[in-house]
Amino acid sequence: MKKNIKDYNLEELKQEFVSISEKPYRAEQVFKWIYEYNVTSFEEMTNLSKELREKLNENYTLKNFSILKKLESKDGTKKYLFDIQDDGNAIETVLMEYKYGKTLCVSSQIGCRMGCKFCASTGIPFIRGLTSGEIVEQVLAVQRDENVRISNIVFMGIGEPLDNYDNVVKAIRILNHPKGLAIGARHISVSTSGIVPKIYDLAKEQIQCTLSVSLHCPNDEKRSELMPVNKIYNIEELIKACKFYIEETGRRVSFEYALAKDNNDNLEDAKELIKLIRGMNCHVNLIPINKIENGKFIKSTNENIIKFRDYLNEHGIVATIRRELGSDIDAACGQLRRQNLYNKVN
Ligand code: SF4
Numbered sequence: 001m002k003k004n005i006k007d008y009n010l011e012e013l014k015q016e017f018v019s020i021s022e023k024p025y026r027a028e029q030v031f032k033w034i035y036e037y038n039v040t041s042f043e044e045m046t047n048l049s050k051e052l053r054e055k056l057n058e059n060y061t062l063k064n065f066s067i068l069k070k071l072e073s074k075d076g077t078k079k080y081l082f083d084i085q086d087d088g089n090a091i092e093t094v095l096m097e098y099k100y101g102k103t104l105c106v107s108s109q110i111g112c113r114m115g116c117k118f119c120a121s122t123g124i125p126f127i128r129g130l131t132s133g134e135i136v137e138q139v140l141a142v143q144r145d146e147n148v149r150i151s152n153i154v155f156m157g158i159g160e161p162l163d164n165y166d167n168v169v170k171a172i173r174i175l176n177h178p179k180g181l182a183i184g185a186r187h188i189s190v191s192t193s194g195i196v197p198k199i200y201d202l203a204k205e206q207i208q209c210t211l212s213v214s215l216h217c218p219n220d221e222k223r224s225e226l227m228p229v230n231k232i233y234n235i236e237e238l239i240k241a242c243k244f245y246i247e248e249t250g251r252r253v254s255f256e257y258a259l260a261k262d263n264n265d266n267l268e269d270a271k272e273l274i275k276l277i278r279g280m281n282c283h284v285n286l287i288p289i290n291k292i293e294n295g296k297f298i299k300s301t302n303e304n305i306i307k308f309r310d311y312l313n314e315h316g317i318v319a320t321i322r323r324e325l326g327s328d329i330d331a332a333c334g335q336l337r338r339q340n341l342y343n344k345v346n
Helices: 010-019 024-035 050-059 132-146 161-176 196-205 220-226 235-249 267-277 302-314 335-345
Strands: 066-072 078-083 090-098 101-105 152-155 188-192 210-214 253-259 282-288 319-321
Touching: 010 024, 066 132, 078 132, 090 132, 101 132, 132 161, 152 161, 161 188, 161 196, 188 196, 196 210, 196 235, 210 235, 235 253, 235 267, 253 302, 267 282, 267 302, 282 302, 302 319
Parallel strands: 101 152, 152 188, 188 210, 210 253, 253 282, 282 319
Antiparallel strands: 066 078, 078 090, 090 101
16 A cells, blocks of 8 residues: 655655655655645656656555535635545544634544543544544645635544544644644644543643643533543543643643533532632633534523633633634534434435
């Protein structure tokens, strides 16, 4: 099977070229064609000799995704279902418009093992983690399709990024590399359901990306019911790891809190949350939960969401309500892939 050339970082590609008796600077040229010019074939790399282009064609692929489906919301959010080419699997990527730029929500795995009860990825089979090249290709494919430059990346699509740690970190380094996509690390956000040992590892990488933790509940009893990962790494351990991340990187941690009606949205929950994170360099992102097919959680009322936010703000916790984007196109992670699977079997 041909190797995906996008799975190499620049140093690895140089070594690879040496191993096929090519000069390392050729790797720099190929890197430039991929990340600066976003070409989709070796034939387009016109400053390489014909022989080298043929050699590359014989042994490597650029693994360009094709679009299986593209949905566009009234608010400008665009959701892609990509065919990842070699194994019949599909992944989702969402492009969102914010005033500070275009943000891409990328998937890190095909499926997810974490089993969060509110998530559309739960209940559909986990296949595998994406390679770093497949993660980066989501950005390239959208940039090609929309002819835009993506300025922010959030790892909040399908999958638990820290369950695919090595490939995610490698992808971040390529996205961030000045000769890669040159996206500032501070514009890259990694979300986790709370795989504690990997939070420590990520802190030590010194990448300066934002850590976004899906907290959702302020106590173990409720959180374990919603997120099975909490039975392995409880809230105390999770908060300790977040404090380490803040200390080590100097970065503020973002806590995601999806509000579900009559579940985690009352003021008692807000009080517990304040006690838990008071004094930390953090921000709380309140998310009106997306109702999913077969999901038992429903969205909190607007009134409750505002009350919850105001209560946190009044008690010194910076909290904002995330703007709902793409609700008319099922932009919550997993929903399009879920529909695609159902369509295949029905
Ligand atoms: S919310 Fe994220 S971590 Fe949890 S099941 Fe869904 S994709 Fe996985």
